[in-house]
Amino acid sequence: MSVAAPGTRFADAFAARETDALPGLIPYFTAGFPALESTVPLLIAAQETGCLAAEVGIPFSDPLADGPTIQRSGTRALRNGMTLHIAVRQIRAAREAGVTIPLAPMTYVNPILAYGPAAFMADLRAAGADGLIVPDLPDDEAGDVRDVAHAHGLAFIPLVAPTTTGSRLAHIAAHASGFVYCVAVTGVTGARAALAAEALQLLDRVRACTPLPRALGFGLRTHEHLEQLRGHCEAAAVGSALIDAIERDEQDAAGAAARFLRSMLHG
Amino acid sequence: MSTAAARGRFGSYGGAYVPETLVPALEELEQSMDAALSDAAFLAELATWLHDYAGRPTPMHHARRLSAVNGGAQIWLKREDLLHTGAHKLNNALGQVLLAVRMGKQRIIAETGAGQHGLATATACACLGLRCIVYMGREDMRRQALNVYKMELLGAEVVPVDSGSATLKDATNEAIRDWVTNVRDTHYVIGSAVGPHPYPTLVRRLQRVIGDETRAETRRRFGRLPSCVVACVGGGSNAIGMFTAFVEDEDVELVGVEAAGRGLDSGEHAAPLSRGRPGVLHGSRSYLMQDGDGQVEVTHSISAGLDYPGVGPEHSMLRDSGRARYESATDTDALAAFHRLTRLEGIIPALESAHALHVAARLAEQRSADDLVVVCLSGRGDKDIDTVRESPLG
Ligand SMILES: Cc1ncc(COP(=O)(O)O)c(C=O)c1O
Numbered sequence: 159m160s161v162a163a164p165g166t167r168f169a170d171a172f173a174a175r176e177t178d179a180l181p182g183l184i185p186y187f188t189a190g191f192p193a194l195e196s197t198v199p200l201l202i203a204a205q206e207t208g209c210l211a212a213e214v215g216i217p218f219s220d221p222l223a224d225g226p227t228i229q230r231s232g233t234r235a236l237r238n239g240m241t242l243h244i245a246v247r248q249i250r251a252a253r254e255a256g257v258t259i260p261l262a263p264m265t266y267v268n269p270i271l272a273y274g275p276a277a278f279m280a281d282l283r284a285a286g287a288d289g290l291i292v293p294d295l296p297d298d299e300a301g302d303v304r305d306v307a308h309a310h311g312l313a314f315i316p317l318v319a320p321t322t323t324g325s326r327l328a329h330i331a332a333h334a335s336g337f338v339y340c341v342a343v344t345g346v347t348g349a350r351a352a353l354a355a356e357a358l359q360l361l362d363r364v365r366a367c368t369p370l371p372r373a374l375g376f377g378l379r380t381h382e383h384l385e386q387l388r389g390h391c392e393a394a395a396v397g398s399a400l401i402d403a404i405e406r407d408e409q410d411a412a413g414a415a416a417r418f419l420r421s422m423l424h425g
Numbered sequence: 426m427s428t429a430a431a432r433g434r435f436g437s438y439g440g441a442y443v444p445e446t447l448v449p450a451l452e453e454l455e456q457s458m459d460a461a462l463s464d465a466a467f468l469a470e471l472a473t474w475l476h477d478y479a480g481r482p483t484p485m486h487h488a489r490r491l492s493a494v495n496g497g498a499q500i501w502l503k504r505e506d507l508l509h510t511g512a513h514k515l516n517n518a519l520g521q522v523l524l525a526v527r528m529g530k531q532r533i534i535a536e537t538g539a540g541q542h543g544l545a546t547a548t549a550c551a552c553l554g555l556r557c558i559v560y561m562g563r564e565d566m567r568r569q570a571l572n573v574y575k576m577e578l579l580g581a582e583v584v585p586v587d588s589g590s591a592t593l594k595d596a597t598n599e600a601i602r603d604w605v606t607n608v609r610d611t612h613y614v615i616g617s618a619v620g621p622h623p624y625p626t627l628v629r630r631l632q633r634v635i636g637d638e639t640r641a642e643t644r645r646r647f648g649r650l651p652s653c654v655v656a657c658v659g660g661g662s663n664a665i666g667m668f669t670a671f672v673e674d675e676d677v678e679l680v681g682v683e684a685a686g687r688g689l690d691s692g693e694h695a696a697p698l699s700r701g702r703p704g705v706l707h708g709s710r711s712y713l714m715q716d717g718d719g720q721v722e723v724t725h726s727i728s729a730g731l732d733y734p735g736v737g738p739e740h741s742m743l744r745d746s747g748r749a750r751y752e753s754a755t756d757t758d759a760l761a762a763f764h765r766l767t768r769l770e771g772i773i774p775a776l777e778s779a780h781a782l783h784v785a786a787r788l789a790e791q792r793s794a795d796d797l798v799v800v801c802l803s804g805r806g807d808k809d810i811d812t813v814r815e816s817p818l819g
Contacts, residue, residue, distance in 0.1 A: 219589065219720040220706060222601050223444040229588060241718045267442055268705045272719025294442045294705070319446040321608060326448065344446055345606035 182210025190240030225348030289313030433622020512804030540572025542616030617660025621708030632666025
């Protein structure tokens with residue numbers, strides 16, 4: 159079988175970055191929010207504003223790792239009729255509409271099991287996705303799903319947290335592909351005022367284990383946060399603050415997202 | 426699969442599907458649990474609290490009039506309703522809070538549905554001097570207002586949860602999110618034999634006293650074992666507590682009773698073992714009520730303590746192996762059993778326990794008069810008086 163190595167689109171995007179630049183921005187969108195058909199225009203906005211990649215959050219009824227903002231958007235998206243099957247179609251539609259940045263769906267393990275991991279990965283790959291993030295599938299449980307993802311040429315992007323011990327970190331880094339998602343806080347998703355000191359420590363600990371790119375996420379919301387991260391990581395993810403901005407101007411979701419992402423990138 | 430994951434498996438069920446932030450805390454909990462449960466001093470301390478404070482051992486009562494009216498086997502009740510705070514939940518809460526003290530945790534969180542687990546945890550925290558926060562769905566706070574007030578009297582903070590269906594499932598999500606955020610100084614006292622490893626094992630260990638006492642008592646009185654033990658299944662802690670002592674006794678039938686709500690075919694029930702498919706919720710793989718897309722379904726039961734879409738992973742294994750059998754009782758069945766026990770035995774049961782009573786009576790009918798059927802009367806019904814009064818059968 160000749161599938162591309164996992165996450166080549168990610169590798170290319172990270173390789174194209176200049177080393178001393180601001181971290182690349184990776185926005186998180188809840189697919190199907192604010193309207194079922196919002197996903198493609200939002201992904202286009204991410205690309206046009208110069209984001210490095212995008213996470214496509216596919217909602218789950220019981221999102222344990224998410225704070226109130228992303229929960230709320232997920233509940234709305236589910237009411238709009240969002241499913242994994244529709245998300246796969248929207249990723250394909252985004253590719254057809256000219257979106258070339260790397261795309262990483264993010265969802266919880268139960269919807270993936272219901273779809274069937276092999277079918278889901280095959281469909282994601284065919285649609286043009288590049289990787290997968292599953293916040294309730296830690297290293298100890300990830301084995302089968304990760305193998306299926308890799309077999310289909312998808313990166314399996316692990317999360318590491320400030321509480322992750324040294325020996326776990328080495329283990330997780332050894333299995334990682336695409337990039338390592340570093341959780342900036344001991345907590346769930348949600349915008350926060352200041353960057354925690356434990357975030358920078360975690361980034362250094364990850365660098366000591368692996369040459370893979372690092373993305374920091376959870377709690378980021380301002381251009382100043384990105385400035386503070388210059389030289390500390392290769393990418394930064396933003397979710398709740400972006401969803402908040404979209405919520406404030408739902409009639410023009412893509413415009414609101416673009417304005418917010420530009421302000422994060424350029425101050 | 427790593428050994429950590431293998432240890433937390435019940436066949437293909439169980440595991441620890443949690444955000445990475447929690448994995449080290451679960452490993453710490455497992456180590457502390459193993460150390461405490463093999464430490465004679467800790468076990469002696471727990472035994473003293475259970476005896477002097479909680480009121481163990483609980484009695485077994487021969488439900489003579491109920492057995493006579495029902496016909497068939499003799500029905501005996503394991504009286505967990507007589508435990509301090511009125512339900513089996515205190516066995517688990519006391520054990521876990523003692524463990525938290527040993528681990529140096531100062532802040533305790535819990536989720537609750539009927540309020541019995543929240544009440545038990547608030548009580549254990551009051552007598553051991555720890556701060557206690559209880560997450561409870563707003564709908565359940567309405568249904569169980571008395572228990573909310575009791576928890577507050579005991580000094581606990583009760584936090585309403587509005588997300589999802591505003592019941593036990595959502596309160597559990599919120600408790601887990603709190604734990605993800607405050608994991609360094611907080612212990613999460615989960616209320617049933619559910620959740621990520623090591624919780625199902627820990628809760629089983631703390632609840633198995635129910636079955637251990639039942640087994641010893643029936644041996645002492647009758648020189649034999651019951652032919653059947655029956656318990657209701659919400660998350661499954663009183664049931665696994667009753668079953669564990671008898672699992673090796675192949676002649677003892679183990680029967681769990683789920684909530685059939687408005688009927689198994691109505692779609693409005695809480696019977697994952699009867700009508701669900703395996704899936705992952707709250708950190709473990711087990712039977713789950715979910716739609717075709719893997720979204721967890723909203724459940725219904727008249728009893729808040731059974732109104733939960735998942736079930737402890739060990740029950741899923743026992744179901745598949747056939748070692749235990751799982752039946753169900755509707756809201757109406759439970760209400761009828763509630764009234765029957767109250768009038769015939771002078772015992773007002775929790776609506777959860779009334780589900781078990783309904784099925785036990787049917788099983789007893791099919792057996793001979795010298796057979797013994799033991800029902801775990803998991804709790805008393807004070808908390809349910811308003812629900813019963815407002816019901817059509819009230
Ligand atoms: C009296 C009583 N019985 C049973 C249950 C169900 O829990 P479990 O299945 O864990 O025993 C509850 C839960 O709140 C309860 O209060």
